[in-house]
Amino acid sequence: MSVRLHNTLTGKKEPFEPAEPGHARIYVCGPTVYDYAHLGHARCYVVYDVLVRHLRSNGLEVTYVRNITDVDDKILKRAAETGTEPTELATRFANAYAEDMHRLGNLDPDVEPRVSTHLGDILALVQRLIDGEHAYVSDGDVYFSVESFPQYGKLSHRDLGQMKVGASERLDETQATRKRHPADFALWKKSDEGAWGWESPWGRGRPGWHIECSAMSMKHLGDTLDLHGGGLDLVFPHHENEIAQSEAATGAPFSRCWMHNGFVEVDKEKMSKSLGNFFTARDLFDRVEPEAIRYFMMTVHYRAPLNLDWTLDDAGNVTGFPQFEEAERRVAYVYKTKRRLADLPEKRIVDGDGPVPKELAEFPGALRGALDDDLNMPVALAKLADFLKTVNELCDQAMRKKGKASREAVAAANRGFEALGVELGLGTQDPSAVLLRIRDRRAKARGLDAGWIEAQIEARTEARNLKDFAEADRIRGELVAKGVELLDSTEGTGWTITD
RNA sequence: GGCGCCGUAGCCAAGUGGUAAGGCAGAGGUUUGCAAAACCUCCAUUCGUCAGUUCGAGUCUGACCGGCGCCUCCA
Numbered sequence: 257m258s259v260r261l262h263n264t265l266t267g268k269k270e271p272f273e274p275a276e277p278g279h280a281r282i283y284v285c286g287p288t289v290y291d292y293a294h295l296g297h298a299r300c301y302v303v304y305d306v307l308v309r310h311l312r313s314n315g316l317e318v319t320y321v322r323n324i325t326d327v328d329d330k331i332l333k334r335a336a337e338t339g340t341e342p343t344e345l346a347t348r349f350a351n352a353y354a355e356d357m358h359r360l361g362n363l364d365p366d367v368e369p370r371v372s373t374h375l376g377d378i379l380a381l382v383q384r385l386i387d388g389e390h391a392y393v394s395d396g397d398v399y400f401s402v403e404s405f406p407q408y409g410k411l412s413h414r415d416l417g418q419m420k421v422g423a424s425e426r427l428d429e430t431q432a433t434r435k436r437h438p439a440d441f442a443l444w445k446k447s448d449e450g451a452w453g454w455e456s457p458w459g460r461g462r463p464g465w466h467i468e469c470s471a472m473s474m475k476h477l478g479d480t481l482d483l484h485g486g487g488l489d490l491v492f493p494h495h496e497n498e499i500a501q502s503e504a505a506t507g508a509p510f511s512r513c514w515m516h517n518g519f520v521e522v523d524k525e526k527m528s529k530s531l532g533n534f535f536t537a538r539d540l541f542d543r544v545e546p547e548a549i550r551y552f553m554m555t556v557h558y559r560a561p562l563n564l565d566w567t568l569d570d571a572g573n574v575t576g577f578p579q580f581e582e583a584e585r586r587v588a589y590v591y592k593t594k595r596r597l598a599d600l601p602e603k604r605i606v607d608g609d610g611p612v613p614k615e616l617a618e619f620p621g622a623l624r625g626a627l628d629d630d631l632n633m634p635v636a637l638a639k640l641a642d643f644l645k646t647v648n649e650l651c652d653q654a655m656r657k658k659g660k661a662s663r664e665a666v667a668a669a670n671r672g673f674e675a676l677g678v679e680l681g682l683g684t685q686d687p688s689a690v691l692l693r694i695r696d697r698r699a700k701a702r703g704l705d706a707g708w709i710e711a712q713i714e715a716r717t718e719a720r721n722l723k724d725f726a727e728a729d730r731i732r733g734e735l736v737a738k739g740v741e742l743l744d745s746t747e748g749t750g751w752t753i754t755d
Numbered sequence: 756g757g758c759g760c761c762g763u764a765g766c767c768a769a770g771u772g773g774u775a776a777g778g779c780a781g782a783g784g785u786u787u788g789c790a791a792a793a794c795c796u797c798c799a800u801u802c803g804u805c806a807g808u809u810c811g812a813g814u815c816u817g818a819c820c821g822g823c824g825c826c827u828c829c830a
Binding site for chain 1: 756757758759760761766767768769770771776777778779786787788789790791792793794795822823824825826827828829830
């Protein structure tokens with residue numbers, strides 16, 4: 257089975273085959289580090305993380321490059337507003353970003369190039385475009401001439417003549433007067449004396465937004481990439497411009513496949529920094545297990561919009577995120593099931609006893625099959641639901657009086673959890689640690705003290721031992737009223753917090 | 756004006772032209788001192804509307820209604 261992906265360039269699902277058999281070269285547009293990563297970023301990078309994991313599990317060697325834009329006018333602006341040095345600000349948010357990515361369970365890219373360390377490559381590429389008459393110098397700026405690249409618009413399927421110039425009402429008037437064509441875009445922007453900038457053959461300045469990705473991707477992956485990814489908002493102009501400048505420079509196709517993920521939305525509107533309607537990943541980490549955020553990102557197909565809901569109190573404060581809470585329950589279910597399986601007593605496991613349930617045996621393949629089909633993560637989660645149900649059934653059976661589980665079935669279940677981690681990056685943590693963290697976070701949110709709860713449980717256990725069920729139920733009723741759910745078992749009484 | 760996306764149960768959400776996955780919520784049940792957890796059963800004759808193509812359409816075509824994105828800040 258081969259991986260099929262939707263290619264923005266052709267608008268179709270196509271088999272993904274790297275130019276060099278067995279080795280995929282992938283570039284994903286990373287963030288501009290002037291603020292914390294929000295849920296839109298989280299979604300994007302979880303999507304490409306799953307892609308890379310899946311391609312690797314299919315036996316491909318993957319070189320995954322994801323840049324960090326640490327030189328940009330937004331950084332400059334934010335630095336000025338906050339009285340920070342631009343470099344310092346960028347470093348701070350780049351570090352925070354790395355931490356957020358780790359908490360989301362994303363693997364590190366193989367290369368994480370930064371604009372600040374690739375100025376030489378950028379200058380060389382700009383010069384090459386000028387030499388090839390695809391770019392021109394204008395009053396200290398350098399612009400790419402879109403008319404010099406007849407295929408301009410092929411990615412976003414638009415025609416230069418039919419685009420409404422200034423439709424976004426964001427025209428830069430200074431630039432407009434320096435351009436030959438309104439769609440020409442800056443490769444290099446003039447910086448004032450003393451302002452953030454670098455020396456160049458055209459004077460002191462800084463790179464335009466698009467040129468960095470061309471320069472850095474070609475430097476680390478060569479002239480032609482197998483796949484280039486990013487958010488849907490990058491199709492135009494960012495990726496269109498990358499294609500134009502790269503292909504104009506090299507004459508080679510820039511990327512063989514283009515992949516774009518849909519937005520996280522709020523009230524059906526795109527979540528974005530400029531609209532101010534965003535929640536940062538960190539805001540959410542305080543409320544739910546980071547893995548629940550990762551899980552939530554997989555509940556919708558990556559190209560479809562993902563609408564976010566939350567609840568408010570009378571004062572308008574955010575009280576909760578139902579979708580994340582549901583995702584957290586599912587993540588807890590994954591770990592509870594994994595722990596049950598691991599805790600099956602050895603004496604309950606017997607050799608050669610009965611067939612392995614097909615939901616267990618077939619799960620790794622089902623997971624791969626779902627991801628092969630344009631990274632269909634919702635289907636992968638549906639297969640996961642079937643798998644977990646069957647694992648619990650296996651455990652239920654084993655734990656019944658005189659119950660047994662076959663060693664083969666247990667082994668198949670373990671292989672299933674392994675596949676889950678490899679493919680989706682879920683369920684790889686220590687179950688008890690995750691479950692305890694979830695419980696403690698919820699208890700804290702309700703202002704409950706674990707010591708007090710456990711003292712209550714002890715009192716109840718004593719009452720139960722004396723068969724004083726009225727008292728035992730009274731204590732439990734009190735705890736339930738506070739959101740504490742008790743779980744009696746042969747090993748004692750555990751507790752969780754309802755949400 | 757141009758390009759593109761979406762509309763599936765109370766909610767979320769998959770769905771190669773062959774007769775509606777999965778999750779949440781809800782209803783019964785197994786289990787339990789009672790619960791919880793876990794498991795089992797049930798829960799869309801129907802896929803925004805109307806036409807058309809087809810033996811057959813949620814899936815293809817057209818029109819319409821409703822929502823959204825992009826057209827040089829964006830993941």
